[in-house]
Amino acid sequence: MAQQLVVTAIGADRTGIVSQLSRLVSDCNCNIVDSRMAIFGNEFTFIMLLSGDAAAISKIEYLLPSSGVELDLLTMTKRTSAHKPPPLSAPYLLSYTGPDKVGTLGAISSLLADHQIYIGALRSETHQLDGVPHTHTQMTVQLPGSIDAATVRSLVLDKLAQMSLTGSFELQS
Structure with missing residues (x-):
């Protein structure tokens, strides 16, 4: 075996x-x-x-x-052992860009954890834009059956706006 x-x-x-x-x-x-x-x-x-x-x-x-x-x-x-994921939605791509600040990833990942949203992949990079550090992050996430994607999209986009970040939350193709 x-x-x-x-x-x-x-x-x-x-x-x-x-x-x-x-x-x-x-x-x-x-x-x-x-x-x-x-x-x-x-x-x-x-x-x-x-x-x-x-x-x-x-x-x-x-x-x-x-x-x-x-x-x-x-x-x-x-x-x-082999990964046995729980029954979740199709994957969504959450991406955001903006000024790099301490705690950004922590705040976004906490919001997801609070709603039992599974993060399957994560890539985050920081680069300089006009001498200011900016972050660009992409996450592949999946939702539990008890939460609707429109609700999550609204929560995520509100959080991004509060943090002066631009981003999206879309069904991954």
Whole structure:
């Protein structure tokens, strides 16, 4: 029976890291089911969901720490099981842009949590616009059956306006 393992690796960004980690995964007879990579500052970050039989997962758990040291990466693993999402709506895309202020993401995510809205994906970036930091954030969210999308859209757009942000809340196509 297939088992799953989440692997996180963080270290100085340089060419070839993804190739080396992918080779290790293959050499251990695991499959990369899902992955995300990003550069934060000068740091490379890579998160993978691996699948394999018990021997393959145990092998990569054993080899990854020493491989991480060789690659100058901080690594972490955690066993998991297949994701079984609760019954939710079709996905919606919530996006917003505006002046970057402390607490913006916290305020928006709290509003969603207060209404049991599931965040499935999140990407937030800050960039300079005329010397002022601005944030651009996109979230894929899903609603519980007990809340109507028009109500959520209204709540979100009101919150964005209060925070001097522009944005949208639309059914994802």
